[in-house]
Amino acid sequence: MTSKQPTARIRKSPEQVRSAVHQAVIDLLSAPDGAELTIPAIAQHAGVNHTSIYRRWGSREALLADVVTTRLERDSPLADTGTLRGDLTAWAEAGVASIRTPEGRLLVRAVALSMPSSADMQTERAQHFRRRLHSIERIRERATARGEHPPPLEQILDQLIAPLYLRAIFGIDPPATGYPELLVDRLLTSTGAPGTAR
Amino acid sequence: MTSKQPTARIRKSPEQVRSAVHQAVIDLLSAPDGAELTIPAIAQHAGVNHTSIYRRWGSREALLADVVTTRLERDSPLADTGTLRGDLTAWAEAGVASIRTPEGRLLVRAVALSMPSSADMQTERAQHFRRRLHSIERIRERATARGEHPPPLEQILDQLIAPLYLRAIFGIDPPATGYPELLVDRLLTSTGAPGTAR
DNA sequence: GCCCTTAAGCAAACATCTGTGCTTACGATG
DNA sequence: CATCGTAAGCACAGATGTTTGCTTAAGGGC
Numbered sequence: 001m002t003s004k005q006p007t008a009r010i011r012k013s014p015e016q017v018r019s020a021v022h023q024a025v026i027d028l029l030s031a032p033d034g035a036e037l038t039i040p041a042i043a044q045h046a047g048v049n050h051t052s053i054y055r056r057w058g059s060r061e062a063l064l065a066d067v068v069t070t071r072l073e074r075d076s077p078l079a080d081t082g083t084l085r086g087d088l089t090a091w092a093e094a095g096v097a098s099i100r101t102p103e104g105r106l107l108v109r110a111v112a113l114s115m116p117s118s119a120d121m122q123t124e125r126a127q128h129f130r131r132r133l134h135s136i137e138r139i140r141e142r143a144t145a146r147g148e149h150p151p152p153l154e155q156i157l158d159q160l161i162a163p164l165y166l167r168a169i170f171g172i173d174p175p176a177t178g179y180p181e182l183l184v185d186r187l188l189t190s191t192g193a194p195g196t197a198r
Numbered sequence: 199m200t201s202k203q204p205t206a207r208i209r210k211s212p213e214q215v216r217s218a219v220h221q222a223v224i225d226l227l228s229a230p231d232g233a234e235l236t237i238p239a240i241a242q243h244a245g246v247n248h249t250s251i252y253r254r255w256g257s258r259e260a261l262l263a264d265v266v267t268t269r270l271e272r273d274s275p276l277a278d279t280g281t282l283r284g285d286l287t288a289w290a291e292a293g294v295a296s297i298r299t300p301e302g303r304l305l306v307r308a309v310a311l312s313m314p315s316s317a318d319m320q321t322e323r324a325q326h327f328r329r330r331l332h333s334i335e336r337i338r339e340r341a342t343a344r345g346e347h348p349p350p351l352e353q354i355l356d357q358l359i360a361p362l363y364l365r366a367i368f369g370i371d372p373p374a375t376g377y378p379e380l381l382v383d384r385l386l387t388s389t390g391a392p393g394t395a396r
Numbered sequence: 397g398c399c400c401t402t403a404a405g406c407a408a409a410c411a412t413c414t415g416t417g418c419t420t421a422c423g424a425t426g
Numbered sequence: 427c428a429t430c431g432t433a434a435g436c437a438c439a440g441a442t443g444t445t446t447g448c449t450t451a452a453g454g455g456c
Contacts, residue, residue: 011421011434040413049435054415056433112311112367129368157370159384162360169310169367170327175352186357186388209404209451238443247405252444254403 012048020046021053025067029106039063064114068132071107078135084143084150085184088160091139092180095164099174108168136161151187159187210246218244219251223265227308228301235308237261262308263326269305270296276333282341282348283382289337290358290378297366306366330359349385357385 012020024046028035035041039060043050057063075098079090098104111132136156143150150156160183167174175182210218222244226235237258241248255261273296277288296302309326334354341348348354358381365372373380 013422014433017434038413050413051415051436052434109311112307115368129370154373157364158361158381159357162364163356165367166355166360166363169363172355183356186384190384190388211452212403215404236443248443249406249445250404 017046017048017052017056020048021063022067022070024048025063025110026071026103026106029110030102061114064110068107068111068114072111072132078138080142084139084146084148085188087139087142088156088184088187089180091135092160092164092183095161096174096180099164099168105168105171108165112165112169133157133161155190156187159183159190215244215246215250215254218246219261220265220268222246223261224301224305227304228299259309262305266305266309267326267329269302270329274333276336278340280344282337282344282346283386285337285340286354286358286382286385287378289333290362290381293359293362294372294378297362298372303366303369306363307369310363310367331355334359353388354385357381357388 021042024042025037028037028042028045037060039053040050042063043053053063057066075094079087081087081090099108115129133153136153140150140153140156151159163183164174166172219240222240223235226240226243235258237251238248240261241251251261255264274289274292277285279285279288297306331351334351338348338351338354361381362372364370
């Protein structure tokens with residue numbers, strides 16, 4: 001018999017490699033035993049040669065950034081409800097929902113891990129983070145266009161994003177009910193920066 | 199003069215090693231050239247043999263946790279101002295101060311994101327977080343004893359702790375002035391959980 | 397002042413990560 | 427169907443991080 005079946009594909013196509021590597025990153029991030037998340041480990045888990053990863057992505061941080069960007073773009077529908085409160089609540093609901101899953105929590109960790117880590121890259125890191133906030137910026141722009149007065153980004157950072165990220169990173173479950181509304185309510189009713197309100 | 203200085207010691211004492219290593223961690227975190235912060239690098243910069251570090255701390259994560267814990271205990275006297283607002287503001291001021299310097303931010307970041315490479319790293323991180331929550335709990339208890347009604351811990355988590363950690367992890371500078379007061383003000387004037395206030 | 401425990405220092409083995417030259421399957425293009 | 431460029435896989439080498447056995451200085455207790 002011819003042992004060679006027609007799809008006896010020895011070598012993965014570039015797209016297969018990309019997909020397998022991405023999945024391996026997610027798997028290893030959510031591995032319970034504290035996986036190492038090194039490039040050789042990712043390669044082995046993906047069934048890919050590690051040189052393929054080195055040559056395509058170059059570094060672990062770049063790979064993580066790619067995975068994170070891909071996932072976030074895929075999972076951020078960005079509802080348009082017609083009001084600032086509605087949009088923010090929808091955003092918060094999506095965030096809370098994703099934080100409830102282990103995979104969502106680990107994705108947030110991956111975002112943080114993909115940040116440039118050296119001291120002199122503080123500004124680059126902030127910019128990298130800004131890009132992650134694209135959807136929030138869109139919500140603010142739409143609100144402004146409608147004549148609403150959205151809180152400054154910093155305040156949204158403190159009161160909406162920070163609680164979600166902290167809980168994701170440290171694995172603290174959000175309250176069972178009403179949490180998105182609670183966060184948005186606090187955000188929209190609280191005092192902004194010193195001097196802006198009151 | 200006795201040419202033989204009393205400290206003509208070839209070998210550093212355990213306390214000297216500890217101190218030198220801690221300082222080296224701080225130095226390397228703020229090094230401009232994107233320091234690697236590996237154990238050999240730390241050892242070299244501290245003028246200590248790397249085996250001493252491996253044997254005493256065992257892992258890079260444990261060492262970082264030790265450094266950050268030491269720093270926090272040294273810089274967090276836990277003031278007793280007599281009012282809930284005063285205590286919280288003092289706590290926030292210490293927190294803001296510690297993340298205003300690049301080393302402080304990177305230290306917090308390193309601990310928060312340290313991979314659970316060993317299973318006990320999970321508990322290491324949890325313990326670090328517990329410690330921070332502990333001082334908050336003390337503040338709450340004292341307030342309750344005075345007849346005040348402090349916000350629930352979860353709310354303090356969301357509105358006081360979370361913004362500080364987020365900024366530390368992503369390298370976002372806190373507002374130049376009035377930030378501790380702003381955070382505490384938001385915390386004490388906002389609605390708590392659904393049903394607790396209003 | 398002597399002894400004894402502790403831990404620093406040294407060297408070498410060991411494991412792991414990172415990078416390079418090369419071959420060749422794969423898919424596209426004509 | 428033939429050819430070509432791309433990138434996956436392989437093998438190996440170099441660098442870096444981790445661990446172990448041993449020796450011995452340092453400091454404390456008797």
